[in-house]
Amino acid sequence: MKRLPALGLIFAGGTYYLDQRGRWLAVRSERDIGPWLAGLPELKLIATVKPAFVLGEGAGPVTSVQWQRLAETIAEQYRQVDGVIVLHGVESFVYTAAALSLALTHLNKPIVLTGSPSARAKPRRPARSAIKLGAYRDVGVRANLLNAAHLALGDLAEVVVTYGNGIFRASQLERSSDQANVFASASDKTLGRVDFGVNLKAPVSPRHQRRVLVRPRFDPKVHVLDYHPGVSDGWLEQHRRTLAGLVVTLDDLRALTPAFRKQLLQARRENIAPVLYLPTARVSQERQLIIVNDMTLEMTLVKLMWALGQTREYGRIAKLMHQNIAGEKIKRLRQ
Amino acid sequence: MRVYLYTPATNRLDLSSFHGRIKRLLRQAGAAVTTNTERTADGLSAAELEAIEAAGGIALDTMDAVVIEATESDSRVGYLLAYAVARQKPTLFLYHKRSGQPELLTLLDKRAAPKTLVIKGFLSDNLDEVLQNFLRGFKELEVTEQPTVKFTLRLTKTMEKYLSYKTHNTETTKADWLRDEIDAKMKKDEAFWKWLKRQAE
Numbered sequence: 273m274k275r276l277p278a279l280g281l282i283f284a285g286g287t288y289y290l291d292q293r294g295r296w297l298a299v300r301s302e303r304d305i306g307p308w309l310a311g312l313p314e315l316k317l318i319a320t321v322k323p324a325f326v327l328g329e330g331a332g333p334v335t336s337v338q339w340q341r342l343a344e345t346i347a348e349q350y351r352q353v354d355g356v357i358v359l360h361g362v363e364s365f366v367y368t369a370a371a372l373s374l375a376l377t378h379l380n381k382p383i384v385l386t387g388s389p390s391a392r393a394k395p396r397r398p399a400r401s402a403i404k405l406g407a408y409r410d411v412g413v414r415a416n417l418l419n420a421a422h423l424a425l426g427d428l429a430e431v432v433v434t435y436g437n438g439i440f441r442a443s444q445l446e447r448s449s450d451q452a453n454v455f456a457s458a459s460d461k462t463l464g465r466v467d468f469g470v471n472l473k474a475p476v477s478p479r480h481q482r483r484v485l486v487r488p489r490f491d492p493k494v495h496v497l498d499y500h501p502g503v504s505d506g507w508l509e510q511h512r513r514t515l516a517g518l519v520v521t522l523d524d525l526r527a528l529t530p531a532f533r534k535q536l537l538q539a540r541r542e543n544i545a546p547v548l549y550l551p552t553a554r555v556s557q558e559r560q561l562i563i564v565n566d567m568t569l570e571m572t573l574v575k576l577m578w579a580l581g582q583t584r585e586y587g588r589i590a591k592l593m594h595q596n597i598a599g600e601k602i603k604r605l606r607q
Numbered sequence: 608m609r610v611y612l613y614t615p616a617t618n619r620l621d622l623s624s625f626h627g628r629i630k631r632l633l634r635q636a637g638a639a640v641t642t643n644t645e646r647t648a649d650g651l652s653a654a655e656l657e658a659i660e661a662a663g664g665i666a667l668d669t670m671d672a673v674v675i676e677a678t679e680s681d682s683r684v685g686y687l688l689a690y691a692v693a694r695q696k697p698t699l700f701l702y703h704k705r706s707g708q709p710e711l712l713t714l715l716d717k718r719a720a721p722k723t724l725v726i727k728g729f730l731s732d733n734l735d736e737v738l739q740n741f742l743r744g745f746k747e748l749e750v751t752e753q754p755t756v757k758f759t760l761r762l763t764k765t766m767e768k769y770l771s772y773k774t775h776n777t778e779t780t781k782a783d784w785l786r787d788e789i790d791a792k793m794k795k796d797e798a799f800w801k802w803l804k805r806q807a808e
Contacts, residue, residue, distance in 0.1 A: 276714070312693070313692060313715075313716040313719035313720075314688075314689035314690070314692040314693040315689070316714050316716065317685050317688050317689040317692070317711060317714050317715060318682075318685050318686060318689050414693045414694075415665070415690075415693065415694065418686065418689055418690060418693055421686075421689075422682070422686045425682060436663050436665070437659075437660055437663060437664060437665045452661065452662050452663030453663045465660055466665050467656060467659075467660070467665065467666035467667065468611060468613075468641070468643065468666055468667050469667070469683050469686050469687070470686075
């Protein structure tokens with residue numbers, strides 16, 4: 273029999289599903305993986321699975337420490353498998369998607385993120401018999417995992433997300449504002465849809481032979497400040513000791529007071545990297561500070577953390593922030 | 608009733624011909640068939656597909672059953688089979704007997720396979736029967752069969768007069784009248800349909 277493809281399966285939450293007996297299964301520790309996989313016999317029809325545990329269900333939010341571990345774990349498995357799936361909880365999913373798309377580039381096969389709905393979505397009491405579970409069969413990671421497996425064996429070499437009926441570029445992911453879908457693409461263009469299977473409809477980087485570049489370091493000491501009238505001009509002075517970077521969100525550059533702007537320039541000289549996030553700005557006259565208006569806020573935050581993990585020099589940070597590393601730059605951000 | 612029919616691309620003329628027959632038989636039975644090979648008048652329209660997607664749904668979930676002709680399996684066949692197992696969607700997995708069982712089936716854990724998954728080898732002369740047996744489990748469908756079983760029935764003289772009386776000046780023959788009566792009783796007999804479905808599995 274011809275070899276079944278191999279898929280890496282990385283556990284970082286998002287693992288809930290209802291088994292045939294009406295029990296909720298999830299992976300909270302490494303020893304849960306075996307029984308969890310045993311309840312998903314359909315996976316064996318598609319691929320052999322090489323599991324790796326990073327974070328258990330309910331272990332808390334995923335931070336830059338886990339991003340680094342995830343990237344390193346993926347890198348360890350990458351050569352031995354035909355594609356990688358990362359299971360992740362809905363909370364902080366968008367940040368992890370951004371982080372992995374920056375930490376792992378020059379990919380030669382896909383990395384697909386997916387997961388189960390939030391733990392709160394499951395019913396308080398499991399139904400007593402399998403017959404009554406009809407309504408609950410749709411809850412859980414099963415369908416998403418199948419779609420992720422199909423996608424992870426496809427002809428693409430990017431970090432992507434599949435959730436529900438959507439397929440998205442990880443670097444453009446955001447939470448959806450409508451109730452029907454959990455995630456959306458900030459560019460308003462998805463990579464494809466799940467209808468009668470996984471269907472890619474937009475151009476993607478295909479598989480090829482290049483060597484993956486792993487840059488997993490992030491500096492977590494970055495804060496997001498929503499600048500508005502009332503923000504003290506002395507804010508930075510009060511917080512500078514805890515900061516390596518700062519993302520200041522505002523609608524108009526002219527709203528920044530001269531005193532606050534002076535604080536930002538001073539921070540630059542003290543190795544704190546300020547970035548101004550102006551999603552609605554079309555033209556920027558700013559020369560001394562980094563302006564971002566073509567990425568999501570989540571990506572801007574994560575990218576600054578990542579850039580600070582590579583360098584402390586503001587000029588190089590600016591270059592990295594302006595460079596389109598993983599398709600995160602969007603010509604027209606969806607408002 | 609909505610059926611998704613998946614037929615992998617093939618160079619074999621015999622398989623292509625079977626694909627056409629399967630499509631016809633499903634339609635004759637009254638199913639609205641969506642296929643992977645063509646846009647069809649009875650399948651999901653582009654507008655319906657858009658509406659399902661906008662609501663966050665998956666088109667395959669809206670199908671009442673899936674039929675897969677898997678003699679020459681591709682990656683989509685594996686996906687659909689896995690889907691049938693995971694979602695317990697009524698699925699008929701067909702393969703041409705002369706080509707042997709698809710390798711994919713050796714990976715299927717028969718104990719975990721749901722009862723809704725029916726795996727059948729077929730030949731040219733029994734394809735209709737295989738499909739009809741599968742479709743009988745769906746009450747919405749009229750499975751049109753041709754009467755081919757010869758049955759000798761002795762009646763009393765009064766019964767024969769009754770048959771003449773019921774069919775006089777009608778276009779219905781006595782044999783047709785009897786078949787219609789049996790058909791009417793059969794349709795209402797729930798226990799029979801459940802039994803028949805078990806026989807087909």
